[in-house]
Amino acid sequence: MAAGETASRYDRSIVEGPLRAAVWKIAWPTMVTNAFSGLVGMVDHVLVGHLIGYQANAAIGASWQILLVVITFISSLFTGMSVLVARFAGAGDAETVDRVVYQAFLTAVGLSVGVMAPVGYFVSPWLLDLINAAPAVQAEALPYLRILFGFSSGMMVFFMLGGALRSAGDARTPMLLGIVLTVLNLVLNIVLIRGLGPIPSFGTRGSAMGTCIAGGLLALYAVWRLWTGGWVVSFPRGRGLGPDWAIIRELFRFGLPTGIQGIMMNIGGVLMLSFIGSLAQSAAAQAVFAVSYGELFSLITWTSVGLMGSAASVAGQNLGAGHPDRADQAVHIAARYGVTVASFVGLFFLFFPQTLLAVFGMHDPVVVDIGTQLLRVLSVSGLFVSVALAYTGGLQGTGDTKSPLYISIISQILVPLGICFVIRETGKLDPIDIWLAILAGHVTRCVLSMLRFRQGQWRNIAVTVGGSTH
Numbered sequence: 001m002a003a004g005e006t007a008s009r010y011d012r013s014i015v016e017g018p019l020r021a022a023v024w025k026i027a028w029p030t031m032v033t034n035a036f037s038g039l040v041g042m043v044d045h046v047l048v049g050h051l052i053g054y055q056a057n058a059a060i061g062a063s064w065q066i067l068l069v070v071i072t073f074i075s076s077l078f079t080g081m082s083v084l085v086a087r088f089a090g091a092g093d094a095e096t097v098d099r100v101v102y103q104a105f106l107t108a109v110g111l112s113v114g115v116m117a118p119v120g121y122f123v124s125p126w127l128l129d130l131i132n133a134a135p136a137v138q139a140e141a142l143p144y145l146r147i148l149f150g151f152s153s154g155m156m157v158f159f160m161l162g163g164a165l166r167s168a169g170d171a172r173t174p175m176l177l178g179i180v181l182t183v184l185n186l187v188l189n190i191v192l193i194r195g196l197g198p199i200p201s202f203g204t205r206g207s208a209m210g211t212c213i214a215g216g217l218l219a220l221y222a223v224w225r226l227w228t229g230g231w232v233v234s235f236p237r238g239r240g241l242g243p244d245w246a247i248i249r250e251l252f253r254f255g256l257p258t259g260i261q262g263i264m265m266n267i268g269g270v271l272m273l274s275f276i277g278s279l280a281q282s283a284a285a286q287a288v289f290a291v292s293y294g295e296l297f298s299l300i301t302w303t304s305v306g307l308m309g310s311a312a313s314v315a316g317q318n319l320g321a322g323h324p325d326r327a328d329q330a331v332h333i334a335a336r337y338g339v340t341v342a343s344f345v346g347l348f349f350l351f352f353p354q355t356l357l358a359v360f361g362m363h364d365p366v367v368v369d370i371g372t373q374l375l376r377v378l379s380v381s382g383l384f385v386s387v388a389l390a391y392t393g394g395l396q397g398t399g400d401t402k403s404p405l406y407i408s409i410i411s412q413i414l415v416p417l418g419i420c421f422v423i424r425e426t427g428k429l430d431p432i433d434i435w436l437a438i439l440a441g442h443v444t445r446c447v448l449s450m451l452r453f454r455q456g457q458w459r460n461i462a463v464t465v466g467g468s469t470h
Helices: 003-009 019-051 054-090 094-130 135-150 153-167 172-194 204-228 245-277 282-296 298-320 324-351 353-359 365-397 402-426 431-455
Strands: none
Touching: 019 153, 019 172, 019 298, 019 324, 054 094, 054 135, 054 153, 054 204, 054 245, 054 282, 054 298, 054 365, 094 135, 094 153, 094 204, 094 245, 135 204, 135 282, 153 172, 153 204, 153 298, 172 204, 245 282, 245 402, 245 431, 282 298, 282 353, 282 365, 282 431, 298 324, 298 365, 324 353, 324 365, 353 365, 365 402, 365 431, 402 431
């Protein structure tokens, strides 16, 4: 590829222009994408909450907590891919970028079809037992979980594509694809959950079916576009279509720590559900956790994850272009944006918790009381999460993917689960104890992430693919 073509392919304002604009350019489309994607989950919870009951809310929440353990591991490859894509895009090396994207695609599809689908089908009942899901919750969750385990490869392709495009500087294309995916998913879910004409009502299963069908259709389109070209990333031409083990090793080198981090965090979430399941009002508390933490708290995490991705992309590209100071400044800017949004959303959690819960059909007095407690704790917790994720993005985007792993083990497992265990063994564990333990974990993650990034060891990390080093 000619040098001029390569130079025009990437947005050089990310490594040369104003940093605030660069961070926001990547962040806002990602926030919109996350918001639209999250709306599907919210609509699902609203529908099943009104049509079936809060047990169905708990079933969807518990199922996703389990599924995310596996999805996060496969998606860790995309973190490794994003590190490489951002670094080589910043250096203007388009050929290496395309090779990395194709190998990430092969590996993710292979793992999701060859491992996730068959293993997930057989272990689903055991996983639901592990989290102490109530019998009524298990009845709704088992078919839902098995469908998602078996047919989520399309969603994996969408996650891979979005990460590749954003890391290369194009956040608008995944936003548009995400909106299309959300609308399609939303329509399918409404039809399949409630039924329409000759189409019967599938209830909770319909939510899983709609998600998988929508993801599969979008994945087919994405593969076609990557093959024919036209995006900032594409599949390479003139090379074999088989796996390139040197690149795959680099994907795992940078991605595996993030995968282990994701698994540990989600295992922590599963174990937290186990503590919630041991409460006197277990079904009510599980439903509250699914809606308040799994859905409403997403109003903060949508923004924070968008800023985390922006911090990773902008920092990674600037480090690849030889501008480490710009990389440092970009992460601080992302953190400030995150605090602003978290403060605004937190006000609604603090002053209007009953109204927010009522949207999801939660009117039972016990459920409302527990949910109000959790939302008010999360109004504070969101501030710390937004800052933590910005610095996590800065570390991961520049190649330091091991530090967030160690930080997550301490802050998301040892601290909150340790608090719950001690309280349960020395007295009575109440819902508010679990909610405050979650807050303590978020505060710990924020402090440790900031300290690690400020040490600056990420400045000296080099990446190598096919003889090219940046």
